[in-house]
Amino acid sequence: MSALATLAEQGIHADRDGLHVMPPEQLQASVSMQEECKEFLAKTKQFNDIVGDFIDVMESKSKVIEAEKLRAIGLGNRVEHEKEVRKRKQLEVQAMINEKKAELERLNLQHESLVRVEADQKALIEKLTNNEA
Structure with missing residues (x-):
């Protein structure tokens, strides 16, 4: 029996990468899963970075909106005060x-009263002038 067969019976498998305790199918599945996990972790990190950037943008917009809201309230108060x-x-x-x-x-009433007094005085003067003549 060959050395590779003896090792395989003992649960040790050899290939060009070296000796493994897993059968080649399981090893390939494990390596494939490891690659998928690396991709998943990379995508998760990328997603976290995008979410972080999104949160930063939203916080920035929130501050701008809050400042504008306060300015609008102030202007509204000024309008009400005006x-x-x-x-x-x-x-x-x-x-x-x-x-x-x-x-x-x-x-006007005082003027009318003075006009009447003036008319009365003129009439009296006229009457007195006519009586003397």
Whole structure:
């Protein structure tokens, strides 16, 4: 019996790569599985890198979005404040208009009264001038 057959009976197999304790079919399956595992690990690492990059991009976008959201809230608050300021100014102007209207009415009444007094005085002067003549 040959030395290779004796080794094979004992569970040791020889090929061009050396001596193995596994049969050649199992060895080939094991080597194939080892290669698949290496590929899987490489793809998993690549996936983790892509996910890490994606997370970094999303965090960056999240910060930009949050800053814009705060800016929009600030602008909204400024708009609301401006509305209040304009309404307050409008009320002040309306109050001033009402005061001026009241003052105008009072001055018109005073003017009418003075016109009547002037007319009465002219009539009295006319009457007195006519009586003396």
